[in-house]
Structures are given as C-alpha cells and as structure tokens.
Amino acid sequence: MLGMSNIGVAEFARHVRALQRTCDDGFVFNWVRDDAGTPVALRGMRHRCGLIDTYTVSAADSATAARYRAGDYTRADGEPVWQASGAVVTVLHELLELPLREQQGNSA
Numbered sequence: 001m002l003g004m005s006n007i008g009v010a011e012f013a014r015h016v017r018a019l020q021r022t023c024d025d026g027f028v029f030n031w032v033r034d035d036a037g038t039p040v041a042l043r044g045m046r047h048r049c050g051l052i053d054t055y056t057v058s059a060a061d062s063a064t065a066a067r068y069r070a071g072d073y074t075r076a077d078g079e080p081v082w083q084a085s086g087a088v089v090t091v092l093h094e095l096l097e098l099p100l101r102e103q104q105g106n107s108a
Contacts, residue, residue, distance in 0.1 A: 015060055018092040022046075022055070025096060032056065049101045051081075055092065063091040067098060 022044050023029075032041035041058040052073045055065035064085040072078030082098060084091050 011060065015088045018089045019044075019057070021096055022092055027053070027055075032058075051101070053095060053098070055095060057088050061087050063088040065091045065095040067095070 019042075025046065026048065027044035027046045029042060029044050031039040032043050034040050041056050043056045044054065046053045047070065050070050052068045052070050053065070054068075055063060057063045062085075064083070066080035066083040068078060068080050072080075084094050
C-alpha cells in the first residue's frame with residue numbers, strides 16, 4: 001500500500017481499519033496517478049445530506065480531508081467548511097466523527 005511499508009504490522013492494521021470504516025460509511029474510491037499512470041495516492045469521496053466529504057491518502061503520515069457544502073464543491077472559489085491533514089488514522093477518525101448534517105450556526 002502507498003507509503004505504508006515502513007510501519008509496523010500493528011500500525012498498518014490500524015490504518016487499514018480506518019480506511020475500512022470509510023468504506024463502510026459510504027465512501028467511494030479512485031486512485032490518484034502520476035504521469036506514468038502509477039498510483040501515488042488513494043482518494044475517497046462521499047456525498048451525503050448536502051455535504052461532500054473527501055480525503056486523499058499517500059502515506060501513513062500523509063492524509064488530507066475536507067468537507068464542503070455540495071454547492072461549493074465544484075465552484076472555483078468554493079472553500080471547505082472543515083479540513084484536516086496528518087496521519088491517516090487521526091485524519092479519518094476526525095472526518096468520520098463530523099455530524100452527518102451541517103449544524104445550524106456551525107460550520108461542521
């Protein structure tokens with residue numbers, strides 16, 4: 001798996017479980033590829049309740065995630081209402097802990 005060969009078995013299993021949780025929660029996936037067509041990252045996306053959640057994982061310590069209002073996602077100036085970066089386990093846990101709906105008066 002991308003950039004995860006340098007971590008121990010137990011840590012690798014934690015990252016795989018975090019990725020599995022996103023699958024169970026309705027994310028769909030595609031590979032981000034370099035110019036030669038080699039996969040360099042995994043991208044997940046979920047559209048739910050007027051929100052779009054995305055994440056990209058390129059190594060055990062390199063994940064980014066964001067939440068957008070659906071109407072803002074495709075706009076050039078669309079800003080996420082939440083974003084995080086860091087280790088896969090931490091970032092995906094934070095993403096999955098966000099409320100399923102945007103709360104009134106709260107930007108996620």
